[in-house]
Amino acid sequence: MCSRxxxxxxSLYGSVSFRNPMGLFHxxxxxxxxxxxxxxxxxxSLDTVKVMPxxxxxxxxxxxxxxxxxxxxxxxxxxxxxxRKLHISAxxxxxxxxxxxxxLASIAYDKFxxxxxxxxxxxxxxxxxxxxxxxxxxxxxLERNTAKRLLAERIKxxxxxSAPKGIGVLLENGEGCIPKDAQEQLDxxxxxxxxxxxxxxxxLNYAFEGLDPMKEVKCLLGxxxxxxxxxxxxxxxxxxxxxxVLSKGDVDYQKILQQVFAxxxxxxxxxxxxxxxxxxxxxxxxxxPDPKSWAKDARDFITSMKP
Numbered sequence: 449m450c451s452r453x454x455x456x457x458x459s460l461y462g463s464v465s466f467r468n469p470m471g472l473f474h475x476x477x478x479x480x481x482x483x484x485x486x487x488x489x490x491x492x493s494l495d496t497v498k499v500m501p502x503x504x505x506x507x508x509x510x511x512x513x514x515x516x517x518x519x520x521x522x523x524x525x526x527x528x529x530x531x532r533k534l535h536i537s538a539x540x541x542x543x544x545x546x547x548x549x550x551x552l553a554s555i556a557y558d559k560f561x562x563x564x565x566x567x568x569x570x571x572x573x574x575x576x577x578x579x580x581x582x583x584x585x586x587x588x589x590l591e592r593n594t595a596k597r598l599l600a601e602r603i604k605x606x607x608x609x610s611a612p613k614g615i616g617v618l619l620e621n622g623e624g625c626i627p628k629d630a631q632e633q634l635d636x637x638x639x640x641x642x643x644x645x646x647x648x649x650x651x652l653n654y655a656f657e658g659l660d661p662m663k664e665v666k667c668l669l670g671x672x673x674x675x676x677x678x679x680x681x682x683x684x685x686x687x688x689x690x691x692x693v694l695s696k697g698d699v700d701y702q703k704i705l706q707q708v709f710a711x712x713x714x715x716x717x718x719x720x721x722x723x724x725x726x727x728x729x730x731x732x733x734x735x736x737p738d739p740k741s742w743a744k745d746a747r748d749f750i751t752s753m754k755p
């Protein structure tokens with residue numbers, strides 16, 4: 449199932465509907481009207497519940513994940529995807545994978561396996577990993593090399609669980625995370641050494657980390673399984689930046705895409721309107737472009753760059 453990366457497709461990220469009550473169905477409508485082939489989902493995940501009597505850290509805004517979709521909801525979603533001639537390219541999962549060995553770690557890993565099972569039922573080819581650091585849970589801090597070792601071990605086990613189901617695993621970079629840069633992504637990929645592990649290159653996240661996105665992309669050429677694009681005017685730092693259409697902003701996507709396409713990349717390009725959880729100013733929604741106009745600009749810009 450996870451072989452879809454061999455054919456270039458445009459996938460619209462679910463945040464394009466963050467302020468629309470129709471949510472995922474609104475994302476599907478925009479994607480199909482503009483000729484996208486897929487949508488990408490920020491899946492709903494829950495923290496590992498053992499210490500507290502209730503879930504205290506629900507992450508994700510698409511309300512899609514194990515336990516969040518009943519039988520009728522599953523039928524409705526599959527029907528709408530068929531009618532729109534779309535599929536879900538991947539679903540993100542934020543359950544912790546870096547907990548030290550023990551009961552908490554087992555619970556967290558079991559939650560991740562349920563997300564993989566959920567992908568199999570919905571025919572989602574990839575589960576995406578992001579958001580891991582040396583502080584995987586309240587009161588727990590790991591040395592960075594220990595965290596990398598644990599993450600590699602858990603990803604390897606997850607890949608081996610996912611492979612028989614035809615599910616791939618995507619490893620994304622994130623600011624303040626593991627992995628934070630291209631070299632850490634490559635190092636983790638080498639440690640895991642499983643064919644269904646692919647690398648997500650989230651270009652703007654390198655800039656949020658204070659790195660040169662072009663240098664990081666060049667480091668990954670030939671190893672990119674999925675390209676994730678969004679853009680912003682940084683205004684000199686992480687706080688107070690403003691989201692822009694893809695063809696503007698501080699990242700020069702003309703040069704980025706030229707490099708990526710010249711390397712032979714022909715996989716999925718995920719187009720993200722905005723991340724509402726980043727540290728922009730309080731009035732950022734007032735400065736945002738119209739979601740559909742943004743998605744059209746991204747589609748036109750990327751397709752104009754494809755050889």
